[in-house]
Amino acid sequence: MLKTKISTFDSTWNPVVGCLHGCEYCYARKIAQRFGGVKIGNFNGNIYELDESYRRSLDGKINPYPYEFMPTFHRYRLNDYIEKKGRNIFVCSMADLFGSWVPESWIDEVFDTCEKAPQHNYLFLTKNPKRYEKILDRYMPPNMWFGWSQTGPMGNKCDFTTHHSIKTFISIEPLLEPFKEIHIRGVDWVIIGAETGRRKDKVVPERKWIEDIVNGCRKAEIPIFMKSSLTDIWGEPLIQEFPKELRGEKHGK
Ligand code: SF4
Numbered sequence: 001m002l003k004t005k006i007s008t009f010d011s012t013w014n015p016v017v018g019c020l021h022g023c024e025y026c027y028a029r030k031i032a033q034r035f036g037g038v039k040i041g042n043f044n045g046n047i048y049e050l051d052e053s054y055r056r057s058l059d060g061k062i063n064p065y066p067y068e069f070m071p072t073f074h075r076y077r078l079n080d081y082i083e084k085k086g087r088n089i090f091v092c093s094m095a096d097l098f099g100s101w102v103p104e105s106w107i108d109e110v111f112d113t114c115e116k117a118p119q120h121n122y123l124f125l126t127k128n129p130k131r132y133e134k135i136l137d138r139y140m141p142p143n144m145w146f147g148w149s150q151t152g153p154m155g156n157k158c159d160f161t162t163h164h165s166i167k168t169f170i171s172i173e174p175l176l177e178p179f180k181e182i183h184i185r186g187v188d189w190v191i192i193g194a195e196t197g198r199r200k201d202k203v204v205p206e207r208k209w210i211e212d213i214v215n216g217c218r219k220a221e222i223p224i225f226m227k228s229s230l231t232d233i234w235g236e237p238l239i240q241e242f243p244k245e246l247r248g249e250k251h252g253k
Helices: 027-035 104-116 129-137 207-220 228-234
Strands: 011-013 048-050 072-074 088-091 121-126 144-149 167-172 190-192 224-226
Touching: 121 129, 129 144, 190 207, 207 224, 207 228, 224 228
Parallel strands: 011 088, 048 072, 088 121, 121 144, 144 167, 167 190, 190 224
Antiparallel strands: none
16 A cells, blocks of 8 residues: 555555456556565465465565465464454455455455454455455445445446445546546445556546546545545645544544
8 A cells, every 4th residue: 555644544454465457557566576576386376375474495584475466365464453453454455355366265264354353444445346246145244345446437337326234435546537427326435546656658647537536426425535646636635535434533533
C-alpha cells in the first residue's frame, strides 16, 4: 500500500501473496521481484504454501517473497492480528485472494481467522468479483467488506443490490478511463486513485473524469476516498471520507 496523509486502511495483512492477473501497472509485483528471490526446488505448478517463513541460506534473513510474485500461502502469518486492537485491515494487498487460481481452502482459512478476531474490520479487494457470487449465499459478518477494482466503465462489475447486509466498496485505482455513468447502486464506499510510478504508457486522469465520479457518488450519497495520487490533479483538500462503520478514533470522527 502506498502511504497517504490519512491512510485508507490502518494495516495490511498478507497471508497470501502473489497474483497472476498480470496488470501492467502493478506495484506489488515490482516489490515482490525487487525484494524476493527464488527458493530452491519445489517448483511444481504455480501456487505455493509455506508453513513457516523462509530464510535465505546465505545470511539467515527472512525472504518475504521466496517465489517472487507466484501465488503463495504464507500460512504462518494467519495469526498476525488475532491479539491486536481493532483496526481496518486491508487483506492481501499483495495478492488477489479471489483470483481463479486460489484454492477454496486458502480463502476458508483466511475467513476462519477473521472470525477468530472480530474486533477488526477486514477489507478484501479483487479483480475477479465473480468469485464473490459464491459467498453471497453465506452469512458474512458486517465487519467484512468486499471490494472490487474497476479501472474504467467496462471493467469488473458486481451487483450486491439484493444483498444489503454485505458491505461493499469499489476501488477505482488506477483510474484509466472516464466513466460516462458509474454503476454504484448498493455500494457502501468508493476509493479513487491515479496510476503511480513511471511506466512508459502511464495514464494521468483528467480532472473531469474525477468530477464525474464525485458527482455520481454525491447523488447516491456514497462516501468517497481520494488517494494522495490525485493531489496534483484535484488539489487540496482531497475528499477523504470513510463509511461510518470504518471511522476509527484515529480519524477523529
Ligand atoms: S490484480 Fe492487483 S496484485 Fe494482481 S497484477 Fe493486478 S494490480 Fe497486481
